[in-house]
Amino acid sequence: MAVPHAKLDLTEARLSGMARPQGAAWANEARLLAEARVRSAGLPTRRDEYWKFTDPASLTQVDAPRAATFDALDEAPLFDGIDRLKVVFVDGVFDADASDDLTMEGVEIERLSAALSKDIHWARDIYGVLETRGQDPVKRPLAAMNTAFATDGLAIRATGKVTRPISLIYLHGSESSDAILHHVVKVEEGAELTVLENGPAAARFNKCMEIAVADGGAFHHVRAQGRDHERRAITHMFSQIGAGATYKSFTLTANGTLTRNENIMEIIGDNAVAHVAGAAMGDAKHNAFHHDDTVFITHDALACESRQVFKKVLRNGARGVFQGKILVKAGAQKTDGYQISQALLLDDDASFQAKPELEIYADDVICSHGSTTGAIDDEALFYLRSRGVPEGPATDLLVLAFLAEAIDEIEDERLRADILGRLESWLVRRRNG
């Protein structure tokens, strides 16, 4: 199908000022092919079915819309108390001085540019490869654009049980920064790795992570987005999950003019587990808030389990979107797929749109999905108040209770406590401010 003119113009305009970074021949080719993918699909517009609920205009326009930087001076940085290896990016550029030494037992960490300059490198099998697989059946041109033009990122290969999490810290310094980051992650057989991400990153942020988890490996991902208000972010996580492997990703989101997080998982080995969860809180009183979780899980192996748990708390015109699909291929018997997306609307102005989908070609599977939109339970609120809990804290308790199922998806107790503590303090701040 020919790309419509308007889309073509938009795509050409966006790509015109961009240059593909050069490296090894294989990397150059991967980037060249990625650029071709962007051109053949064209960048997304509101008219695309996949972008029906989220307007991508600010993600595709030539210059990043300005975004004020945000300093959370009144709170300790997230994950502060966690023993971790810190890697800092400022406006999408690796900051060696602010980062820890990148050597750690059981893992190799390299800057993307270094990995992509080597003639022989494991990243060759992953960079742009998982992203390409994720282009079918739905096109994800912003991810292909990322592969073609990403200027920085990490290549991480876990070979053993890595005890300290790798903590990617994104700092936002310039009001007009337009960052394109790409990470490639390989978790070798039986290896274990936890990656943390937090921070405002840039005025506009396009981030892609490709993760291959080999048989028996485990990948854990905990991310916090916020509290920067004017952020525009599109993120993609493409993963391929081997036999008996575990992939778990959790995201906490607060604030942000526009955030779309896509998580595309392909389960290729038997008895694997893939969980993806998100808790988002949006209040559009002072700044627009639009949050979109788009998930696609492909089951292509026996007896695998997948869970999608997404919860959003919205008020004052904040908007939430969930698009989630479970695709069970023929032969993926004994699949156990679960998907829940729920919104708690704290007033009549907030809105939530959900598009849950199941596509199943195997007959012996359990798949369930549900989506609800509701308000605070008045009976529960009165019960709490009748015991002396004032309305504000009582509402917070009910909000936390609502989000609990998503938060509980964080396996590591310390990380869960950290995220929960942050959430609690954000609720208190919102109430007082």
Add this chain to the structure above:
Amino acid sequence: MLEIKNLHVKLEDEDKQILKGVDLTVGAGQVHAIMGPNGSGKSTLSYVLAGRGGYEVTAGSATLEGADILAMEAEERAAAGLFLAFQYPVEIPGVGNMTFLRTALNGQRKARGEDEISAGDFLKLIRAKAKTLQIDAEMLKRPVNVGFSGGEKKRNEILQMAMLEPKMCILDETDSGLDVDAMKLVSEGVNALRDEGRAFLVITHYQRLLDHIKPDVVHIMADGRIVKTGGPELALEVENNGYADILAEVV
């Protein structure tokens, strides 16, 4: 302690009058019982006193130790010492019983300008109180009332009352759904709290509870009013003959 005068209440959204002039005074240290047919307005009275939404007070007043409670938010009434044990305790998935009670207790303390209770002291206190009500520790960890049996929910109400130490305790059919042993436990829990500074208003259909919690005064409520007031013998009369005679006598 509690003084209700000529209280008229209608539903907020409907033109339906439910309380049609309730007069009731409960003195400190006293136990009053309210009995009355289904739908006579007993729960409505307790809800209105506790501050639930959806009702409109069209006339009359209610004061707790002289303070106008009808002008207060529900949480302010709680901090002022009012407690309602619900006829139907509410399930709150996701909120742990412990968190709930500690937040409630500290909320009240804060409202009264008192110090918060420490986590350690709270734990000691709740363990001791739960033990006397034979509520096991496992139940305390569960979400508020979720998966509790009818009787467990009622015992949990009494546990909350014991923790919060209110001055004016309203018990709405706390005996319904309780087996004989649980009824004894709950009554003992209530009796343990009886003292000069505290008063009880016990709503019940059965004499049985009043064998354990001996009331000073018994009221009969019908069609939104207190139609008869007497001593403990009034409850026996209801138990033996039902309401027909009493209501006939009033009309």
